[in-house]
Amino acid sequence: MQDGSGRIVVQNLTKHFGQVAAVQNLSFNVEPGSVTGFLGPNGSGKTTTLRMLLGLVRPTSGWSTINGQPFERLGNPGRIVGGVLEAQGFHPGRTARDHLRVYAAAMGVADQRADDVLNLVGLGAAGNRAAGGFSLGMKQRLALATALLGDPQVLVLDEPANGLDPEGIAWLRSFLKAFAQSGRTVLISSHLLAEVEQTIDQVVIISRGQTMFYGPLDELRKSQQSRVIVAPADPQKLAVALQEARITNVSPTPDGKLAIVGATIQQVGDIAAQAGVALYGVHEEKADLEQLFFRLTSGQYAGQAPYGQAPPPGWGAPPQQGYAPGTPPGGYQQVPPGYAPQQGYAPGTPPGGAPQQQWQQQAQWAQPPAQEQQAWSQQPSGPLQVQPAPPPPPQDPTPPSGDQSTPGAGGGHQ
Numbered sequence: 001m002q003d004g005s006g007r008i009v010v011q012n013l014t015k016h017f018g019q020v021a022a023v024q025n026l027s028f029n030v031e032p033g034s035v036t037g038f039l040g041p042n043g044s045g046k047t048t049t050l051r052m053l054l055g056l057v058r059p060t061s062g063w064s065t066i067n068g069q070p071f072e073r074l075g076n077p078g079r080i081v082g083g084v085l086e087a088q089g090f091h092p093g094r095t096a097r098d099h100l101r102v103y104a105a106a107m108g109v110a111d112q113r114a115d116d117v118l119n120l121v122g123l124g125a126a127g128n129r130a131a132g133g134f135s136l137g138m139k140q141r142l143a144l145a146t147a148l149l150g151d152p153q154v155l156v157l158d159e160p161a162n163g164l165d166p167e168g169i170a171w172l173r174s175f176l177k178a179f180a181q182s183g184r185t186v187l188i189s190s191h192l193l194a195e196v197e198q199t200i201d202q203v204v205i206i207s208r209g210q211t212m213f214y215g216p217l218d219e220l221r222k223s224q225q226s227r228v229i230v231a232p233a234d235p236q237k238l239a240v241a242l243q244e245a246r247i248t249n250v251s252p253t254p255d256g257k258l259a260i261v262g263a264t265i266q267q268v269g270d271i272a273a274q275a276g277v278a279l280y281g282v283h284e285e286k287a288d289l290e291q292l293f294f295r296l297t298s299g300q301y302a303g304q305a306p307y308g309q310a311p312p313p314g315w316g317a318p319p320q321q322g323y324a325p326g327t328p329p330g331g332y333q334q335v336p337p338g339y340a341p342q343q344g345y346a347p348g349t350p351p352g353g354a355p356q357q358q359w360q361q362q363a364q365w366a367q368p369p370a371q372e373q374q375a376w377s378q379q380p381s382g383p384l385q386v387q388p389a390p391p392p393p394p395q396d397p398t399p400p401s402g403d404q405s406t407p408g409a410g411g412g413h414q
């Protein structure tokens with residue numbers, strides 16, 4: 001039986017498409033009461049992971065559960081998880097309202113719910129219009145409305161901000177936050193950290209199908225260290241003087257300057273003065289989150305060198321957690337304390353909910369792989385499917401933790 005927890009567990013998920021290792025040994029949990037951002041560049045395996053989670057692709061190995069069950073065993077899954085993988089799957093001639101009524105009928109939900117969710121996503125005035133004439137942003141809203149039909153406990157959205165205008169993004173942000181604060185679970189993917197930064201509490205950052213960072217967004221923020229960049233007349237002499245002052249995190253920059261972590265501008269200036277080294281320039285630099293994200297995920301389509309590099313020493317160096325991809329991340333088995341129990345989430349009136357809580361757990365950093373492992377395909381991903389609240393699949397006798405290579409779901413598998 002499903003445990004009603006609203007928790008998503010992804011464990012050692014792996015998917016190969018022929019030679020392409022789309023997802024490699026991915027493990028993370030998503031807890032109720034929070035919004036988790038699933039981030040990575042194009043082609044990094046986000047959609048494939050979400051498709052496995054929603055029972056649309058059979059994993060090569062590993063498994064995932066929602067409420068303690070594989071998707072295939074959720075009974076009426078549309079009532080538990082609302083999934084949007086692509087906002088293009090509407091019958092072009094069908095009105096938004098009729099589209100929703102078709103899904104409502106398949107799910108055993110009253111017709112009235114179609115109008116409720118249309119209003120909820122701001123499409124109340126467009127219910128009689130054919131979906132084929134909708135803008136991308138309107139299609140995103142309609143897809144979200146479809147996912148919300150079953151009043152689900154868990155939302156899984158693939159790049160939901162794509163095509164939304166700034167107002168739409170702001171609306172989505174407040175909607176998802178309120179949804180999560182009502183005790184529900186939200187997992188959203190994006191290839192742009194900035195797009196979801198203000199929405200998410202936790203991040204899973206992947207590159208080439210592998211985990212690069214997994215933990216609270218605040219941990220990622222804290223890891224951004226500032227550094228002092230200085231242009232000395234004699235870099236070698238200053239480096240020695242800094243060393244003697246126990247400032248050891250000093251590295252040369254490509255343009256002949258020194259980058260110093262763990263000292264203030266004033267300290268560096270004083271030490272340089274005492275050592276008799278002239279300074280031609282000094283300033284403080286701070287990496288923003290986007291830069292860190294880029295460093296963690298760069299090399300997606302490059303050769304060997306930049307692959308999987310953590311930020312270089314002295315520059316946003318990660319805490320030494322030593323999380324090896326494939327090792328089940330520890331510390332994420334508990335619901336973060338302080339999240340409110342699920343409250344009745346009234347459509348159209350997102351509740352204020354519990355105050356945001358800091359995640360208690362430690363972040364998990366990936367160890368960069370020793371070397372390039374995969375010949376990487378640049379082929380674009382195949383056409384995706386909308387899977388908003390599908391009708392229940394046939395019952396599947398495969399246990400959630402048994403041999404997961406054959407979860408035995410219906411015909412959508414590849």
Ligand SMILES: Nc1ncnc2c1ncn2[C@@H]1O[C@H](COP(=O)(O)OP(=O)(O)O)[C@@H](O)[C@H]1O
Nearest residue numbers: 017022042043044045046047048379380381382
């Ligand atoms: N059905 C498929 N057949 C072959 N390769 C695929 C298929 N779906 C995805 N891929 C490949 O898997 C990798 C990950 O793709 P995808 O999960 O769509 O990444 P993302 O959603 O992060 O952009 C890409 O190299 C993509 O080309």
Ligand SMILES: [Mg+2]
Nearest residue numbers: 046047048158
């Ligand atoms: Mg994708």
